Structures are given as structure tokens and as C-alpha cells.
Amino acid sequence: MKTAITEMFGIEHPIIQGGMHYVGFAELAAAVSNAGGLGIITGLTQRTPELLAKEIARCHDMTDKPFGVNLTFLPTFSAPPYPEYIAAIKEGGIKIVETAGRSPEQYMPALKAAGIKVIHKCTSVRHSLKAEQIGCDAVSVDGFECGGHPGEDDMPNMILLPRAAEELKIPFVASGGMADARSLVAALAMGAAGMNMGTRFIATKEAPVHDNVKQALVAASELDTRLVMRALRNTERVLKNAGVERLLEIEREKGRALKIEDIHEEVAGVYPKVMIEGDMDAGAWSCGMVVGLIHDVPTVRELIDRIMAEADRLIRGRLMGFLGAERKASLEVA
Numbered sequence: 514m515k516t517a518i519t520e521m522f523g524i525e526h527p528i529i530q531g532g533m534h535y536v537g538f539a540e541l542a543a544a545v546s547n548a549g550g551l552g553i554i555t556g557l558t559q560r561t562p563e564l565l566a567k568e569i570a571r572c573h574d575m576t577d578k579p580f581g582v583n584l585t586f587l588p589t590f591s592a593p594p595y596p597e598y599i600a601a602i603k604e605g606g607i608k609i610v611e612t613a614g615r616s617p618e619q620y621m622p623a624l625k626a627a628g629i630k631v632i633h634k635c636t637s638v639r640h641s642l643k644a645e646q647i648g649c650d651a652v653s654v655d656g657f658e659c660g661g662h663p664g665e666d667d668m669p670n671m672i673l674l675p676r677a678a679e680e681l682k683i684p685f686v687a688s689g690g691m692a693d694a695r696s697l698v699a700a701l702a703m704g705a706a707g708m709n710m711g712t713r714f715i716a717t718k719e720a721p722v723h724d725n726v727k728q729a730l731v732a733a734s735e736l737d738t739r740l741v742m743r744a745l746r747n748t749e750r751v752l753k754n755a756g757v758e759r760l761l762e763i764e765r766e767k768g769r770a771l772k773i774e775d776i777h778e779e780v781a782g783v784y785p786k787v788m789i790e791g792d793m794d795a796g797a798w799s800c801g802m803v804v805g806l807i808h809d810v811p812t813v814r815e816l817i818d819r820i821m822a823e824a825d826r827l828i829r830g831r832l833m834g835f836l837g838a839e840r841k842a843s844l845e846v847a
């Protein structure tokens with residue numbers, strides 16, 4: 514399939530794997546890129562720029578296809594040395610960066626000087642327009658359904674994507690709630706040039722996380738995510754578990770007086786416990802509502818091949834089938 518996104522990033526299929534803390538290691542990024550999508554290493558999971566440089570080199574050893582690096586600008590307990598991370602990205606020969614969290618404006622000159630294409634992930638039309646204005650090449654439009662940080666507007670993709678299409682000149686991909694061919698075809702119909710998936714890629718054979726995580730995703734339904742940290746205006750959609758129940762109880766008690774220190778135990782240092790040790794009750798970790806559409810743990814290639822084959826069938830069969838025979842014939846001639 515050819516879209517503005519496949520052309521821009523030099524990939525076969527318009528499918529991107531969003532950066533994911535403690536999931537987006539070289540193994541997953543390389544698997545996605547080798548299957549024709551765009552794999553992304555999560556920059557800040559690597560504790561130092563030197564470790565990121567090593568992770569990029571490891572990924573180059575596993576694929577000769579394009580892959581990117583995610584740089585997240587979120588409130589953290591201590592600010593990472595972003596210029597050094599960007600230097601590691603540049604020196605690692607990376608040509609695509611997915612930014613997220615705050616606006617990447619401050620870092621755009623350095624990224625552009627390195628010949629890097631920037632796809633900024635954001636949750637509103639106004640932030641997408643700002644990304645376009647500061648020179649981002651594409652946007653990943655992240656709806657309220659998404660795993661991770663859906664922002665504070667609570668705008669689902671059924672509205673957000675067509676609104677983005679009305680306003681943006683640069684290409685965008687649909688992010689949040691994307692799982693299969695139906696998601697891809699719907700996203701394309703609403704004006705996107707591809708899709709970005711997070712949660713769905715965790716339940717794949719190559720995702721380098723504990724098997725408990727994959728099994729928890731297969732077992733969960735679309736009703737099993739919770740929103741946390743709303744009072745801090747840092748809302749995150751997570752999979753419910755005992756740690757999250759504790760967190761929600763603290764949030765109920767503290768109300769609008771909640772401070773990040775109050776929930777430190779339930780949000781800090783949780784990812785290695787979940788993703789490496791498989792402790793599913795450790796606390797808050799991002800997970801999208803799309804979990805309700807995850808029923809198996811295929812290889813990344815099986816997943817992507819299945820999406821593309823079914824998208825073809827959906828477009829040629831179901832959608833074309835709605836058109837009258839005469840109209841169909843005229844399209845075939847054209």
C-alpha cells in the first residue's frame with residue numbers, strides 16, 4: 514500500500530509501532546521494520562545517551578530497514594539530557610524521530626540540521642497545527658482511546674481524525690485504538706495516511722516483555738483500562754490491577770489536592786517490575802482500550818501481514834461491494 518507516510522519514511526506498509534517504555538527495545542523495533550512497518554526504539558527507556566547509542570547499534574544489527582527513535586518530553590522526576598540523546602540519535606544514523614509529550618519546538622533546529630524527519634504525537638487539532646507550524650513532517654494523532662497519555666480533551670478518534678484531516682496540510686497517522694485491518698481502513702477513510710499502534714504490538718512474540726504481560730492483554734476486555742493522574746493534568750490510561758486500585762483510592766481521598774509524591778509508589782519504577790519481572794499488580798502501566806480487540810499473540814510479521822491482507826479484502830470486497838455494479842466498473846476502468 515502506498516500512502517504519504519509510506520513514501521515519507523520509505524516503508525512498505527503504513528503501520529508504525531509507537532514508542533513504548535520498557536517495550537520499545539531493538540527486538541521489537543527491528544521485527545516491525547523487517548515486517549515492512551516502522552519500528553521505533555524508546556529513547557528514554559535507555560537510561561543514558563550512551564546506552565541509547567548501543568541500542569541503536571543493536572537494532573542496526575537486526576535490520577537494514579528504516580527504524581526510528583521516540584523522544585518523550587513528559588514531566589519526569591528528573592529531566593533527561595535531551596541534547597545528548599539527540600546527538601546519539603544523529604550519530605546512530607537515525608533519520609526518523611517520534612516526539613511526544615510537550616512540543617519539540619526547542620529541539621527542532623538540532624533534529625532538522627541532522628536531516629531527521631519528525632513525527633510528533635499529540636492529542637488535539639491545536640497541538641497538531643502547532644507541530645505543523647514548527648516544521649514537523651507528520652503528526653501521529655492520538656485519540657482518547659489510546660494507551661498512555663490521552664491529554665485532557667477526551668476527544669475520541671471518530672471526531673479527532675476527521676477534524677485533523679480538515680485542518681492539517683502535513684500527513685498524519687491515526688493513533689489510539691488501532692488493532693487490525695478494520696482500524697487501518699477506517700483511519701484511511703477518515704483522512705489518515707496510516708496508523709500507529711502501541712498496545713497491540715505488546716502482544717506479539719517478539720515484544721521483549723514477560724509472558725504475563727501478553728497473557729494479561731489477551732485476557733483483558735475493553736472495560737479493563739482506567740484513567741489515572743487526572744488531578745495532576747497528566748492523565749494516563751493504564752490497565753487496572755491491584756496497584757492501580759490503590760492509586761485510585763489515594764486519588765479519591767486526596768481529590769484536587771493530589772500531589773505526585775502521594776502516588777510515587779504506584780507510578781515510579783513500575784515498568785521494569787511489570788515488563789521484566791511480570792509482576793502484574795505492581796502499579797500503573799499504559800494500556801489502551803484496544804486491549805478488548807487483542808485475542809492472540811502472533812509474530813509481528815503475522816500480525817502485519819494479516820492486517821494488510823484483510824485491509825485489501827475489506828476495501829475490495831466489503832467497501833467496493835457497497836457500490837453499484839455500474840459505478841464499480843467505472844472505477845475499474847479508471
Ligand SMILES: Cc1cc2nc3c(=O)[nH]c(=O)nc-3n(C[C@H](O)[C@H](O)[C@H](O)COP(=O)(O)O)c2cc1C
Nearest residue numbers: 531532533534613659660661689690711712799801
Ligand atoms: C506500555 C506502553 C508504554 C508507552 N510508553 C510511551 C512512551 O514512553 N512514549 C510515548 O510517546 N508513548 C508511549 N506510549 C504510547 C504509544 O506510543 C502509542 O501512542 C499508544 O499506545 C497508542 O494507543 P494504543 O495503545 O491504543 O495503540 C506507550 C504505550 C504503552 C501501551
